[in-house]
Amino acid sequence: MKKLGLASIGAAFQRAYERAVGRMHLIVANSENVRGRIQRFLGRDSIVVYPPCDTEGFAFAEPQGYYLSTARLVALKRVDRIIDAFRALPGKQLVVASGGDDAEALRRRAAEAPNIRFVGWTDERELRSLVAGAVATIYVPKDEDFGMSPVESMAAGKPVIGVAEGGLLETVLDGETGLLLPAGFTAEDIAAAVDWLTAPRALSMRRACEARAAQFTRARFINGMRAAIASAGGIEVGVAGAGVREGAA
Template sequence: MTATEEQLDERDSAVDVAAVDAPPAPDVDAVVAHEHYPARGGGEVVADTLADVFDAPVVTGWLADADYSTHDPTELLADSPANVLRSLFGNPLVRDLFYMFAWESAPPLRDHDVILQSGNAPTWYVPDTEQTIVKYVHSPPRNPFDLFWRETAETAGWRQLLQPGYVADRLYKKAARQLWKNRTDAVDVWVCNSEVVAKRTRKYLGVPDEKIRVVYPPVAVDDYEPRDGGDYLLFLSRLAPSKHVGTAIEAVRGTDHELVIAGDGAEREVAEQAAATEPNITYRGYVPDDEKRELLQGARGLVFLAEQEDFGMVPVEAMAAGTPVIGVAEGFTKYQLRGGGNGLLVEREADDVRAAADRLRDDGVAWDAAELHAFAAQFSEPRFAAEMQAVVQEAVNATKLEVQLRDP
């Protein structure tokens, strides 16, 4: 058993105590600074939950759709001349250049004592001396660091060096590696969403261990009624290339496994085409929370193939619903899944996923629905609230300025 698996077991056994003995919310004047709301995903859930826990307003760089937040964030882009470029904010180069300037001043943050940063862009903020900065880290920037090799696997040859786009991309990533390291000292406490992200934060940003805490994201475990069984496999995810919906499709093509795909994103057409040509594949598009719960509770298993996942809220939601997971043996997924217990670990190959689907159909897993739900409970919303309250109180206490002057 790895150190991370032991920590998961310790948290699992202590989850009820953490929920019952939660400290009172610190009496602090806090504001949540969330990078942006380009969609409704795990990072957005964390930001909105932080706002609920600390009764704090939300400031964000860019809000693509009002429905993506359960709050009414103050948007930095709205009051900026750069608002005329809103249609280009799907491009990370445009977005990041704006954030470098917009977040460093961010006037809506100036009147608060505690800044709860969510995501990377708020790191540019230059705080007042008396402000306490607690950063919730979903992951350090990935393309300049741990995923750099994926796009630049080979040393650039003369053909690449003649392509302006390639050169600009390499220069951007090189600059990003240096600039991010120069902004770490202003953060008082780095709260990482998993031990995997904590390791990246140490390795790539040079943050010392004493400034790092791990608090798993909040999952609405109590909203799920665990059920046994099911007659279909579910792929539920933002449909980005890194999620590999195509591998799930190839795994069930020509088999008797029914696959339901739910989600939206850049690979939507891949899912739509598969659903139009394969009788055992259904595409549901983006689904609201109530429909998502029904899909998870009725599935035989969740197929989760994301690359080097930081944490993975969807697998936890599946287990809360009593549904085991077929997941890749990398990132935090390999620590969430206990082979044969709450799911099956696979390589990201269609043949391997297909074999796991056969095994799940024929033999199931060792844990029943109630045990899966109990394992998921360690990632609950009350646990998140209790641990974040404790971290923020610790940070506020540690950053208080004590001045000892003698009376005459």
């Protein structure tokens, strides 16, 4: 009965969502990835305005020899594969700066790996310090809407080991500001990427990373939204981000 009740609520919400979308004259998506979902599931076109990223709050510091994961510890973020990669790389250091439903399971998974350190959720100051001191960051979620973490990493001049799907295809430049693994990547693929992305090689990407992050500033977001509102002539504008997921229609 509980499942039936939840299903009914979900169906009612979906109908209300679709009616609301139908009333909108212009829809703004936060990525081409989401724009594609809107077209696929709702049959509506939209324009893309990338979200405002805190590019000014992240700055470069000399790398301290560790790689960093800031993704929430839930299944869709696939941090388990990052853990497994570093279990096979005892000479490489991983810092996991986040929490989530899978935190305890992942800590147990890494229990025999002293090169993996969990620091839990951090405040903004500590997070910026961790990003600044990393060799590179690792972010491999499943079909991310957009993903601000890679942009924050690049703002600090740190390349990203990511995955060639979702919003990362729109932010990380493969071979220039990091590496994009294939969608069906394994822990072994992450390990190979870490081995390749040494501190000197990561440092050589610093300027390209900073330049790429500059494409996603708050100023660009504000200008993009102003242009969207102007093009709509003051009529209703809808903004779509994480609300449109696979299976939403």
